Amino acid sequence: MSRAERLLELLQLLREHRYAVTAEHLASELNISTRTLYRDINSLRAQGACIDGSPGTGYLLTERFTLPPLTFDDDELLALSLGLKWVVKSTDPELVRSAKRAHAKINAVISSSSKIKLNHHGITVLKKPVTDPNLLIVRKSIQLGVKLEIVYKDLKDKISTRIIWPCALGFFDDSAVIAAWCELRQNFRHFRIDRIESIIELESYPIAPLQLLKRWQDETAINLG
Structure with missing residues:
Protein backbone atom coordinates (compact mmCIF):
# COMPACT_ATOMS: atom_id res chain seq x y z
CA MET A 1 0.00 0.00 0.00
CA SER A 2 1.44 3.39 -0.99
CA ARG A 3 1.51 6.29 1.47
CA ALA A 4 -1.24 8.10 -0.46
CA GLU A 5 -3.43 4.99 -0.31
CA ARG A 6 -2.69 4.64 3.40
CA LEU A 7 -3.74 8.24 4.09
CA LEU A 8 -7.03 7.67 2.26
CA GLU A 9 -7.58 4.46 4.23
CA LEU A 10 -6.85 6.28 7.49
CA LEU A 11 -9.32 8.99 6.55
CA GLN A 12 -11.95 6.35 5.86
CA LEU A 13 -11.30 4.62 9.19
CA LEU A 14 -11.83 7.93 10.97
CA ARG A 15 -15.08 8.47 9.04
CA GLU A 16 -16.39 5.13 10.25
CA HIS A 17 -16.14 6.08 13.94
CA ARG A 18 -18.55 8.45 15.66
CA TYR A 19 -16.34 8.64 18.74
CA ALA A 20 -12.62 9.09 19.29
CA VAL A 21 -10.54 6.06 18.34
CA THR A 22 -7.11 5.34 19.76
CA ALA A 23 -3.89 5.62 17.79
CA GLU A 24 -3.10 2.00 18.68
CA HIS A 25 -6.35 0.78 17.11
CA LEU A 26 -5.84 2.84 13.95
CA ALA A 27 -2.23 1.71 13.62
CA SER A 28 -3.28 -1.92 14.04
CA GLU A 29 -5.96 -1.58 11.34
CA LEU A 30 -3.40 -0.13 8.92
CA ASN A 31 -0.59 -2.48 9.98
CA ILE A 32 1.76 0.41 10.77
CA SER A 33 3.54 1.68 13.87
CA THR A 34 1.96 4.31 16.12
CA ARG A 35 4.83 6.65 15.23
CA THR A 36 3.90 6.38 11.55
CA LEU A 37 0.24 6.85 12.50
CA TYR A 38 1.06 10.13 14.27
CA ARG A 39 2.89 11.37 11.17
CA ASP A 40 -0.06 10.41 8.97
CA ILE A 41 -2.49 12.25 11.27
CA ASN A 42 -0.34 15.36 11.00
CA SER A 43 -0.20 15.01 7.21
CA LEU A 44 -4.00 14.85 6.98
CA ARG A 45 -4.31 17.88 9.25
CA ALA A 46 -1.86 19.78 7.04
CA GLN A 47 -4.10 19.00 4.06
CA GLY A 48 -7.14 20.44 5.81
CA ALA A 49 -8.70 17.51 7.65
CA CYS A 50 -10.33 18.55 10.94
CA ILE A 51 -9.05 15.85 13.30
CA ASP A 52 -9.45 16.40 17.03
CA GLY A 53 -7.40 14.52 19.58
CA SER A 54 -3.86 13.71 20.61
CA PRO A 55 -1.72 10.72 21.62
CA GLY A 56 -3.32 9.00 24.60
CA THR A 57 -6.81 10.45 24.06
CA GLY A 58 -7.71 9.18 20.60
CA TYR A 59 -8.69 10.88 17.35
CA LEU A 60 -11.99 12.01 15.87
CA LEU A 61 -12.76 13.44 12.43
CA THR A 62 -15.03 16.38 13.24
CA GLU A 63 -15.95 17.46 9.70
CA ARG A 64 -16.39 15.65 6.41
CA PHE A 65 -13.35 16.07 4.23
CA THR A 66 -12.45 15.87 0.52
CA LEU A 67 -15.32 13.77 -0.78
CA PRO A 68 -17.81 15.61 -2.99
CA PRO A 69 -21.52 15.32 -2.20
CA LEU A 70 -23.30 12.39 -3.78
CA THR A 71 -26.95 12.30 -4.69
CA PHE A 72 -29.03 9.20 -5.37
CA ASP A 73 -32.71 8.80 -6.08
CA ASP A 74 -34.81 6.42 -3.96
CA ASP A 75 -34.45 3.43 -6.29
CA GLU A 76 -30.67 3.92 -6.59
CA LEU A 77 -30.35 3.91 -2.80
CA LEU A 78 -32.48 0.76 -2.60
CA ALA A 79 -30.35 -0.93 -5.27
CA LEU A 80 -27.15 -0.05 -3.41
CA SER A 81 -28.53 -1.28 -0.10
CA LEU A 82 -29.81 -4.59 -1.47
CA GLY A 83 -26.64 -5.17 -3.47
CA LEU A 84 -24.41 -4.66 -0.44
CA LYS A 85 -26.66 -6.85 1.72
CA TRP A 86 -26.44 -9.59 -0.89
CA VAL A 87 -22.63 -9.42 -0.89
CA VAL A 88 -22.58 -9.62 2.92
CA LYS A 89 -24.70 -12.79 2.86
CA SER A 90 -23.27 -14.49 -0.22
CA THR A 91 -19.52 -14.07 -0.43
CA ASP A 92 -16.26 -14.60 1.42
CA PRO A 93 -15.15 -12.69 4.54
CA GLU A 94 -12.86 -10.28 2.65
CA LEU A 95 -15.67 -9.16 0.33
CA VAL A 96 -18.04 -8.94 3.30
CA ARG A 97 -15.66 -6.49 4.97
CA SER A 98 -15.33 -4.56 1.70
CA ALA A 99 -19.11 -4.30 1.37
CA LYS A 100 -19.39 -2.96 4.90
CA ARG A 101 -16.66 -0.39 4.20
CA ALA A 102 -18.45 0.65 1.01
CA HIS A 103 -21.67 1.08 2.99
CA ALA A 104 -19.85 3.28 5.50
CA LYS A 105 -18.33 5.39 2.71
CA ILE A 106 -21.73 5.96 1.11
CA ASN A 107 -23.23 6.85 4.49
CA ALA A 108 -20.44 9.38 5.02
CA VAL A 109 -21.27 11.49 1.97
CA ILE A 110 -25.06 11.41 1.59
CA SER A 111 -27.64 13.63 3.23
CA SER A 112 -29.52 12.75 6.42
CA SER A 113 -32.72 12.04 4.48
CA SER A 114 -30.82 9.79 2.07
CA LYS A 115 -29.29 7.89 5.01
CA ILE A 116 -32.78 7.02 6.21
CA LYS A 117 -33.70 5.73 2.75
CA LEU A 118 -30.46 3.75 2.48
CA ASN A 119 -30.73 2.08 5.88
CA HIS A 120 -34.45 1.90 6.70
CA HIS A 121 -36.51 0.86 3.70
CA GLY A 122 -38.14 -2.38 4.88
CA ILE A 123 -36.74 -4.48 2.01
CA THR A 124 -34.07 -7.07 2.68
CA VAL A 125 -32.22 -10.08 1.30
CA LEU A 126 -33.72 -13.23 2.81
CA LYS A 127 -30.84 -15.56 2.24
CA LYS A 128 -28.90 -17.86 4.51
CA PRO A 129 -25.34 -16.51 4.82
CA VAL A 130 -22.66 -18.45 2.94
CA THR A 131 -19.95 -19.83 5.22
CA ASP A 132 -17.96 -22.07 2.85
CA PRO A 133 -14.25 -21.54 3.63
Whole structure:
Protein backbone atom coordinates (compact mmCIF):
# COMPACT_ATOMS: atom_id res chain seq x y z
CA MET A 1 0.00 0.00 0.00
CA SER A 2 1.44 3.39 -0.99
CA ARG A 3 1.51 6.29 1.47
CA ALA A 4 -1.24 8.10 -0.46
CA GLU A 5 -3.43 4.99 -0.31
CA ARG A 6 -2.69 4.64 3.40
CA LEU A 7 -3.74 8.24 4.09
CA LEU A 8 -7.03 7.67 2.26
CA GLU A 9 -7.58 4.46 4.23
CA LEU A 10 -6.85 6.28 7.49
CA LEU A 11 -9.32 8.99 6.55
CA GLN A 12 -11.95 6.35 5.86
CA LEU A 13 -11.30 4.62 9.19
CA LEU A 14 -11.83 7.93 10.97
CA ARG A 15 -15.08 8.47 9.04
CA GLU A 16 -16.39 5.13 10.25
CA HIS A 17 -16.14 6.08 13.94
CA ARG A 18 -18.55 8.45 15.66
CA TYR A 19 -16.34 8.64 18.74
CA ALA A 20 -12.62 9.09 19.29
CA VAL A 21 -10.54 6.06 18.34
CA THR A 22 -7.11 5.34 19.76
CA ALA A 23 -3.89 5.62 17.79
CA GLU A 24 -3.10 2.00 18.68
CA HIS A 25 -6.35 0.78 17.11
CA LEU A 26 -5.84 2.84 13.95
CA ALA A 27 -2.23 1.71 13.62
CA SER A 28 -3.28 -1.92 14.04
CA GLU A 29 -5.96 -1.58 11.34
CA LEU A 30 -3.40 -0.13 8.92
CA ASN A 31 -0.59 -2.48 9.98
CA ILE A 32 1.76 0.41 10.77
CA SER A 33 3.54 1.68 13.87
CA THR A 34 1.96 4.31 16.12
CA ARG A 35 4.83 6.65 15.23
CA THR A 36 3.90 6.38 11.55
CA LEU A 37 0.24 6.85 12.50
CA TYR A 38 1.06 10.13 14.27
CA ARG A 39 2.89 11.37 11.17
CA ASP A 40 -0.06 10.41 8.97
CA ILE A 41 -2.49 12.25 11.27
CA ASN A 42 -0.34 15.36 11.00
CA SER A 43 -0.20 15.01 7.21
CA LEU A 44 -4.00 14.85 6.98
CA ARG A 45 -4.31 17.88 9.25
CA ALA A 46 -1.86 19.78 7.04
CA GLN A 47 -4.10 19.00 4.06
CA GLY A 48 -7.14 20.44 5.81
CA ALA A 49 -8.70 17.51 7.65
CA CYS A 50 -10.33 18.55 10.94
CA ILE A 51 -9.05 15.85 13.30
CA ASP A 52 -9.45 16.40 17.03
CA GLY A 53 -7.40 14.52 19.58
CA SER A 54 -3.86 13.71 20.61
CA PRO A 55 -1.72 10.72 21.62
CA GLY A 56 -3.32 9.00 24.60
CA THR A 57 -6.81 10.45 24.06
CA GLY A 58 -7.71 9.18 20.60
CA TYR A 59 -8.69 10.88 17.35
CA LEU A 60 -11.99 12.01 15.87
CA LEU A 61 -12.76 13.44 12.43
CA THR A 62 -15.03 16.38 13.24
CA GLU A 63 -15.95 17.46 9.70
CA ARG A 64 -16.39 15.65 6.41
CA PHE A 65 -13.35 16.07 4.23
CA THR A 66 -12.45 15.87 0.52
CA LEU A 67 -15.32 13.77 -0.78
CA PRO A 68 -17.81 15.61 -2.99
CA PRO A 69 -21.52 15.32 -2.20
CA LEU A 70 -23.30 12.39 -3.78
CA THR A 71 -26.95 12.30 -4.69
CA PHE A 72 -29.03 9.20 -5.37
CA ASP A 73 -32.71 8.80 -6.08
CA ASP A 74 -34.81 6.42 -3.96
CA ASP A 75 -34.45 3.43 -6.29
CA GLU A 76 -30.67 3.92 -6.59
CA LEU A 77 -30.35 3.91 -2.80
CA LEU A 78 -32.48 0.76 -2.60
CA ALA A 79 -30.35 -0.93 -5.27
CA LEU A 80 -27.15 -0.05 -3.41
CA SER A 81 -28.53 -1.28 -0.10
CA LEU A 82 -29.81 -4.59 -1.47
CA GLY A 83 -26.64 -5.17 -3.47
CA LEU A 84 -24.41 -4.66 -0.44
CA LYS A 85 -26.66 -6.85 1.72
CA TRP A 86 -26.44 -9.59 -0.89
CA VAL A 87 -22.63 -9.42 -0.89
CA VAL A 88 -22.58 -9.62 2.92
CA LYS A 89 -24.70 -12.79 2.86
CA SER A 90 -23.27 -14.49 -0.22
CA THR A 91 -19.52 -14.07 -0.43
CA ASP A 92 -16.26 -14.60 1.42
CA PRO A 93 -15.15 -12.69 4.54
CA GLU A 94 -12.86 -10.28 2.65
CA LEU A 95 -15.67 -9.16 0.33
CA VAL A 96 -18.04 -8.94 3.30
CA ARG A 97 -15.66 -6.49 4.97
CA SER A 98 -15.33 -4.56 1.70
CA ALA A 99 -19.11 -4.30 1.37
CA LYS A 100 -19.39 -2.96 4.90
CA ARG A 101 -16.66 -0.39 4.20
CA ALA A 102 -18.45 0.65 1.01
CA HIS A 103 -21.67 1.08 2.99
CA ALA A 104 -19.85 3.28 5.50
CA LYS A 105 -18.33 5.39 2.71
CA ILE A 106 -21.73 5.96 1.11
CA ASN A 107 -23.23 6.85 4.49
CA ALA A 108 -20.44 9.38 5.02
CA VAL A 109 -21.27 11.49 1.97
CA ILE A 110 -25.06 11.41 1.59
CA SER A 111 -27.64 13.63 3.23
CA SER A 112 -29.52 12.75 6.42
CA SER A 113 -32.72 12.04 4.48
CA SER A 114 -30.82 9.79 2.07
CA LYS A 115 -29.29 7.89 5.01
CA ILE A 116 -32.78 7.02 6.21
CA LYS A 117 -33.70 5.73 2.75
CA LEU A 118 -30.46 3.75 2.48
CA ASN A 119 -30.73 2.08 5.88
CA HIS A 120 -34.45 1.90 6.70
CA HIS A 121 -36.51 0.86 3.70
CA GLY A 122 -38.14 -2.38 4.88
CA ILE A 123 -36.74 -4.48 2.01
CA THR A 124 -34.07 -7.07 2.68
CA VAL A 125 -32.22 -10.08 1.30
CA LEU A 126 -33.72 -13.23 2.81
CA LYS A 127 -30.84 -15.56 2.24
CA LYS A 128 -28.90 -17.86 4.51
CA PRO A 129 -25.34 -16.51 4.82
CA VAL A 130 -22.66 -18.45 2.94
CA THR A 131 -19.95 -19.83 5.22
CA ASP A 132 -17.96 -22.07 2.85
CA PRO A 133 -14.25 -21.54 3.63
CA ASN A 134 -13.29 -22.37 0.04
CA LEU A 135 -14.96 -19.26 -1.40
CA LEU A 136 -12.02 -16.98 -0.69
CA ILE A 137 -9.49 -19.46 -2.12
CA VAL A 138 -11.51 -19.86 -5.32
CA ARG A 139 -12.06 -16.13 -5.77
CA LYS A 140 -8.36 -15.38 -5.31
CA SER A 141 -7.40 -18.16 -7.72
CA ILE A 142 -9.63 -16.58 -10.39
CA GLN A 143 -8.12 -13.15 -9.83
CA LEU A 144 -4.52 -14.42 -9.81
CA GLY A 145 -4.82 -17.22 -12.38
CA VAL A 146 -3.84 -20.06 -10.05
CA LYS A 147 -4.56 -23.76 -10.56
CA LEU A 148 -6.44 -25.66 -7.87
CA GLU A 149 -6.32 -29.34 -7.02
CA ILE A 150 -9.71 -30.39 -5.71
CA VAL A 151 -11.21 -33.58 -4.38
CA TYR A 152 -14.74 -33.44 -5.76
CA LYS A 153 -17.93 -35.39 -5.05
CA ASP A 154 -20.35 -35.32 -7.99
CA LEU A 155 -24.15 -35.60 -7.88
CA LYS A 156 -23.84 -39.40 -7.79
CA ASP A 157 -21.44 -39.12 -4.83
CA LYS A 158 -18.54 -40.34 -6.96
CA ILE A 159 -15.20 -38.97 -5.70
CA SER A 160 -12.50 -37.76 -8.09
CA THR A 161 -9.38 -35.62 -7.90
CA ARG A 162 -9.18 -32.82 -10.44
CA ILE A 163 -6.73 -30.07 -11.32
CA ILE A 164 -8.74 -27.10 -12.50
CA TRP A 165 -8.11 -23.60 -13.83
CA PRO A 166 -10.93 -21.48 -12.34
CA CYS A 167 -12.14 -18.59 -14.50
CA ALA A 168 -15.57 -17.63 -13.13
CA LEU A 169 -17.68 -17.98 -9.99
CA GLY A 170 -21.47 -17.81 -10.02
CA PHE A 171 -23.74 -17.51 -7.00
CA PHE A 172 -27.09 -19.31 -6.96
CA ASP A 173 -29.76 -19.63 -4.28
CA ASP A 174 -28.40 -22.88 -2.86
CA SER A 175 -24.74 -22.87 -3.85
CA ALA A 176 -21.86 -21.20 -5.66
CA VAL A 177 -20.60 -22.76 -8.90
CA ILE A 178 -17.08 -22.59 -10.32
CA ALA A 179 -16.46 -22.49 -14.06
CA ALA A 180 -13.04 -23.94 -14.81
CA TRP A 181 -10.86 -25.70 -17.34
CA CYS A 182 -10.48 -29.29 -16.15
CA GLU A 183 -7.15 -30.95 -16.94
CA LEU A 184 -8.67 -34.42 -16.53
CA ARG A 185 -11.49 -33.83 -19.04
CA GLN A 186 -9.54 -31.38 -21.22
CA ASN A 187 -12.58 -29.17 -21.40
CA PHE A 188 -14.51 -26.61 -19.39
CA ARG A 189 -16.50 -28.02 -16.49
CA HIS A 190 -18.62 -26.60 -13.68
CA PHE A 191 -18.21 -27.54 -10.01
CA ARG A 192 -20.46 -26.80 -7.06
CA ILE A 193 -18.31 -25.35 -4.33
CA ASP A 194 -20.24 -27.17 -1.59
CA ARG A 195 -19.23 -30.51 -3.17
CA ILE A 196 -15.51 -29.83 -2.90
CA GLU A 197 -14.09 -32.12 -0.22
CA SER A 198 -10.63 -30.54 -0.14
CA ILE A 199 -8.71 -27.90 -2.06
CA ILE A 200 -5.02 -27.13 -2.62
CA GLU A 201 -3.54 -24.10 -4.37
CA LEU A 202 -0.98 -24.93 -7.06
CA GLU A 203 1.07 -22.92 -9.55
CA SER A 204 -0.24 -20.32 -11.99
CA TYR A 205 -1.96 -21.65 -15.08
CA PRO A 206 -0.30 -20.87 -18.45
CA ILE A 207 -2.79 -18.32 -19.75
CA ALA A 208 -4.00 -14.92 -18.60
CA PRO A 209 -7.17 -15.20 -16.47
CA LEU A 210 -9.11 -12.85 -18.77
CA GLN A 211 -8.15 -14.94 -21.81
CA LEU A 212 -9.37 -18.09 -20.10
CA LEU A 213 -12.60 -16.34 -19.14
CA LYS A 214 -13.14 -15.25 -22.76
CA ARG A 215 -12.56 -18.81 -24.02
CA TRP A 216 -15.13 -20.11 -21.53
CA GLN A 217 -17.65 -17.45 -22.58
CA ASP A 218 -17.07 -18.17 -26.27
CA GLU A 219 -17.58 -21.91 -25.78
CA THR A 220 -20.58 -21.68 -23.46
CA ALA A 221 -22.22 -18.52 -24.86
CA ILE A 222 -22.75 -17.33 -21.27
CA ASN A 223 -22.93 -13.56 -20.89
CA LEU A 224 -21.79 -12.34 -17.47
CA GLY A 225 -23.26 -8.89 -18.06
